[in-house]
Amino acid sequence: MLPLRLQTIRWVVLFLLLSLTAQAQRIPSARRQRRLQAIEADSLIDTRRGPYTLVVTAGGGLSYYSTHLGVPQTIDEPHLSRFGTPSSLRVMWYPDHRLRVGLETGWTTMYSYRGKVAGDNTHVYVSAVPILVVFSMPLGWLTGTDRSVARRMAITAGTGLYVNHSRLDYQGTVMSNTNSLGWMAAASYTYPIGRRFRIAGELKWFDAVAVENAAFTAELQLVWRAFSW
Amino acid sequence: MKPIIYSLLALLLLVSLSCRKTYEAPVPYDFTNLPGSGQFGxxxxxxxxxxxxxxxxxxxxxxxxxxxxxxxxxxxxxxxxxxxxxxxxxxxxxxxxxxxxxxxxxxxxxxxxxxxxxxxxxxxxxxxxxxxxxxxxxxxxxxxxxxxxxxxxxxxxxxxxxxxxxxxxPLNPRPFSIMAHRSGGRTSDLLPASENSVEIIKLASRLGATGIEVDVRYTKDGVPILYHDNTLNLRLIQKNGLTGPVENYTYQQLSTFVRLINGEKIPTLEEAMETVVNNTALNFVWLDTKYIGPMDKVQAIQQKYRQKALQMGRDLRIIIGLPSTEAVDSYKALANKENTPILCELDTALTRSLGARIWAPRWTLGPQTAEVQAMKADGLTVFVWTLDEPEFIREFIGQNQFDGILSNYSPVVAFYHYTEQP
Known part of the structure; x- marks a missing residue:
């Protein structure tokens, strides 16, 4: 995976999401006509906004480091692991329109490798904590029913900071952090299991651009509609 | 659904088009490095x-x-x-x-x-x-x-x-120091060797340099090494998972795990000085102080290789650069500092008070004609750093005020110096 022009993508994705949202809220002309007729017929129509909902999502699963990496050639018997067990926490504001916004953080293993140098064991472990502003929207909004696949599927994109952590175990332990701008993109399917709870499956791409770390994750999530007003 | 599908396709197209081009300039020629001059006596x-x-x-x-x-x-x-x-x-x-x-x-x-x-x-x-x-x-x-x-x-x-x-x-014969930044040039300029490596030191003369500036830092266990940035990062090193300040790692850890962009090891200051003295014709080394702390190990290396160069009959100047007040304090704390040549990048008064023989203001301060003339009248050498703009390089050389220029583009400095008509 080649590094991406983060700035360009970030702004265009944001623009795209906003324009889609605006478009989604535009009522088709026939329906607009019927609604106008209804408004004329019923002067008691409720014009208040809402409801708004605060939704908390927590999940975990499996990650796969999906870009190039380098294991130093000085290491004998190298053993590389690209898999990890990520976890994530997301707080989203669901307004009365399509576009949702929120914050996401969590923890994702990027990769690790171990081996020997002149008989001594070595181990390098790399992980990241994303701190991202995310935007999400369901594929279906004013179409279908609650059972429609499109209304249960959502796409999510975000950008922000990745705190990248490295740990070296060789002749002592060195732990270091470095920050990197980055982005994420995800697609999810949500299934209701109660009035306030859903479970969801999400496929997600994390990309910490400056440090060229990227991971593909598959997570099972619990979605809690924590608060509505 | 159609707008969604179109939007997703547009997003995919955008992502694919947004891939950054990788810039490379691999050298297409294999040098034989034959000893001797052959027919080119x-x-x-x-x-x-x-x-x-x-x-x-x-x-x-x-x-x-x-x-x-x-x-x-x-x-x-x-x-x-x-x-x-x-x-x-x-x-x-x-x-x-x-x-x-x-x-x-x-x-x-x-x-x-x-x-x-x-x-x-x-x-x-x-x-x-x-x-x-x-x-x-x-x-x-x-x-x-x-x-x-x-x-x-x-x-x-x-x-x-x-x-x-x-x-x-003929080439302009006027003595002039052409000093290459980061031991020869920047990694980002796609040179055939990484900045601050032994290999770029060997290449520096061919890039026009008569001297080099090297960036000195200490490892966790106190070994002076050459490295420019505050942290290990992919601008300077190959990907290996390690991040953070270079000072967090011992020399053994760096030597084992870290390779510069073109595959070289991070050299110790001693390895770099061995290369300068034994392999090159460079006549000036500027040890830029990138660390905060005691300077005694760098002073010892400076004195050791100055003596070694003298024994080899070489007139090699090795000076310690003082870019900050912290570096000045480290220098003041040295014992026997009278025999430690220094270059001061700060103001003229401080340069004089420290007894520095070289003053090196940053080029963005302009020609500073009066100050430069006053310092030269007092017998000081005056360099300017880090000047990469060809027009300003031409102008500064034409004004004939400075004794040398530190640049990432030593070939440009060499061109304007050697083609200048005295």
Whole structure:
């Protein structure tokens, strides 16, 4: 995976999401006509906004480091692991329109490798904590029913900071952090299991651009509609 | 659903088009590094050095170039290289004599530092004798003119474009320090060796440098090493998972896990100085203080290699650069600092009070004519750093105020210095 022009993508994705949202809220002309007729017929129509909902999502699963990496050639018997067990926490504001916004953080293993140098064991472990502003929207909004696949599927994109952590175990332990701008993109399917709870499956791409770390994750999530007003 | 599908397709297209191009400039020529000068003996090297007028190839390399020989010691052997410095796009040629018996032929490559253009070049030494062009056989009669011509190619083609240099005048003989930043040049300029590596030190002379500035830091266990940035990052090193300040790691850890972009180890300051003294013709080393803390180990290395150079009959100046008040404090805390030559980048009053023999203001402060003249009147040497803009390099050299320029583009400084008419 080649590094991406983060700035360009970030702004265009944001623009795209906003324009889609605006478009989604535009009522088709026939329906607009019927609604106008209804408004004329019923002067008691409720014009208040809402409801708004605060939704908390927590999940975990499996990650796969999906870009190039380098294991130093000085290491004998190298053993590389690209898999990890990520976890994530997301707080989203669901307004009365399509576009949702929120914050996401969590923890994702990027990769690790171990081996020997002149008989001594070595181990390098790399992980990241994303701190991202995310935007999400369901594929279906004013179409279908609650059972429609499109209304249960959502796409999510975000950008922000990745705190990248490295740990070296060789002749002592060195732990270091470095920050990197980055982005994420995800697609999810949500299934209701109660009035306030859903479970969801999400496929997600994390990309910490400056440090060229990227991971593909598959997570099972619990979605809690924590608060509505 | 249609708008969604179109939007997703647009997003995918956008992502795929947003992939950043990877810039590379691999050197297309394998140097033989043959010891000795071959047919290019002292006399031949002497007559080929100079300022030449460019006829064929002027649109690519400008209308004049400077040709200068350098050498590299390897034990008892010495390899010679011809550099060509041009006035366009920071282009330079790096050439060596090829072992052909019937003519004097140079082979190598050219490169433009402002982009990733690079290509092969092959030149033949000729002489214009009584109006007729003939192969140069090592003798130049009165009235003869040296002509060096041949072909050059680019990334996409082999040798296909004609190029001709015609001797115009000798190189500017005025003493002037051309100091290469980061031990020779920046990694980001796609040079064939990484910045602050032993390999770039060996290359520095061929890039026009007469001296180098090296960035000194300490490892966790107190080994002085060469590294510019505060942290390990992918601008300077190959990906290995390690991040954070270089000072967090011991030398053994760095030596085992970290390789610079072109695969070199991070050198210790001692390894770098060994290279300067044993392999190069460089006459100046500026030890830039990138660390905060005691300076005694750097002072000891400076004194050790100064003595070693003197024993080898070399006039090599090794000075410690003081870029900050913290570095000044470290210098003041040294014992026996009277014999430790320093360069001060701060104001003139502090430079005088420290007894520094070199003052080096940053170039963005302008020519500072009065201050420079006052310092020079007091017997100080004055350098300016880090100047990369060709127009300002030309202007500063033309003003003849400074004794040297520190630059990431030493080929540009070399061009404007050697082509300057005294």
């Amino acid at each position: 002292t006399a031949v090297r002497s007559v080929t050095e100079g300022v030449y007028t460019v006829s064929n190839g002027a649109s690519e390399f400008g209308d004049q170039v400077a040709l200068k020989w350098t050498y590299l010691h390897n034990g008892a052997d010495t390899s010679y290289y011809l550099s060509v410095f041009t006035g366009k796009d920071a282009a330079y040629f790096n050439l060596e004599g090829t072992p052909q018996t019937d003519s004097l032929v140079l082979g190598g490559y050219w490169r433009k530092l402002v982009n990733d253009q690079i290509g092969l070049v092959q030149l033949t030494l000729r002489v214009k004798h009584q109006g007729k062009l003939q192969l140069y056989k090592g003798k130049l009669a009165s009235g003869d003119t040296m002509v060096i011509d041949g072909l050059y190619g680019d990334k996409n083609s082999s040798l296909s474009h004609p190029i001709t240099f015609t001797y115009n005048r």
